[in-house]
Amino acid sequence: MAKITASQVKELREKTGVGMMDAKKALVATEGDFDKAIEFLREKGIAKAEKKSDRVAANGLANVAVHDNTAAIVEINSETDFVATSDPFKDLVTKVSDAIALEKPASVDDALKLSTEKGTINDSLIETTQVTGEKVTLRRFEVIDKSDYEVFGAYLHNGGLISALVLLKGGDEETAKHIAMHVAATNPEYLNKDEVPADRLEHEKKVLTEEALNEGKPEKIVEKMVEGRLHKFLAEICLEDQEFVMDPDQTVAQYAASKNATIAKFVRYEVGEGIEKKEQSFEDEVRSQLK
Structure with missing residues (x-):
């Protein structure tokens, strides 16, 4: 050798x-x-x-795979939605999601090394890139384990452009799915107010106080006004306090409680969120295709 x-x-x-x-x-x-x-x-x-590694892959699909007491929510990206809706890409997303749920890797790098019929997940991504002609990447994933007394709920919106995974203590799959649908629709930032960072609350309180004072309100009632507006702010960003989309007369926490459940965790992926897309003229796009 x-x-x-x-x-x-x-x-x-x-x-x-x-x-x-x-x-x-x-x-x-x-x-x-x-x-x-x-x-x-x-x-x-x-x-x-x-050679396609410098391209921006901001389209794609997110998916949820559940195997026994483990669930994985996964996002795989492509450059265009045309490729994202193709059979080779959708097949890749399903297989990668299943592999991650079964093997529970600790990081994206670890996931890329998982064995598949093509060799590894990385080999499968390379082959799909070759077949589709676009950069295809595994962007992120999260794995959640549950006990026998907990329940998973999953929802894919628009074929996987938005995916939500919910873990309940108690309840049933239908309840968990309904809450996952709510998560997909409203995009909450936190489970409850206890998860909101103190500096975020302090900043919001300061902004609301200045707004109230600028409205010419007497200082003696500003504190109560800020308290009420801060409560409304928390109700907008915290899942448990949001009005349940299927029944606005109750909060999501109240809906869960009516089904003998509490919400333990949720994860929401929206494809391409946070990725800066390159602006390209039609002329430049055609020229790049001719290279």
Whole structure:
């Protein structure tokens, strides 16, 4: 077996743009032959996939997979919604979600190394990139475990553009799903007021106080006004205190209680949230497709 040096790996990485392990694997497979290593990467589709690494993947799908007492909510991104609705992409999302729920990796890097029929999840992403012609990435996931006395509820909105996962203590799957639908619709920031950071509350209280004073209200009633407005603010951002979308006469916590349940946790993913999309003219888009 030919000895592969760090400088060879570095040179191949710079030439092809692939990761260190892929470069080393190619050199080992070709016994250090640089040109054959490049051809090896091209045949595998790895070099092609890596060249797309500077593109922005802000579309895609989020999904929830449940296996026994473990659930995983996962987001996988593509560059366009056209690819996100394709069968190869949807199949990838399902398989990756299942693998993560079953194996419970600790990080995205760990998840990419999980075994699949294609080799690893990373290999599956590369193959889907090759098939679709777009950058495809595993962006994030969260794994939740439950006891036998707890219940999962999941909801996918618009095929997975928004996904919500809820964990209840007590109750049943129908109740959990209804609360997951509420989470998808209202996008709460926290479970309850106890989770809201103290500095966030203090900032909001300061802003509300200034607003009330600027309205010319007497100082002696400003405190009560701020207290009422702060309560309304918390009701907007905290799941338990929000008006339940299916019955606005009760809060989400009251709805759960009526079903002998309490809410233990929720996670909501909206595809592409927080990703800065590149603005591209139609002319530039056509030119990029011709390259």
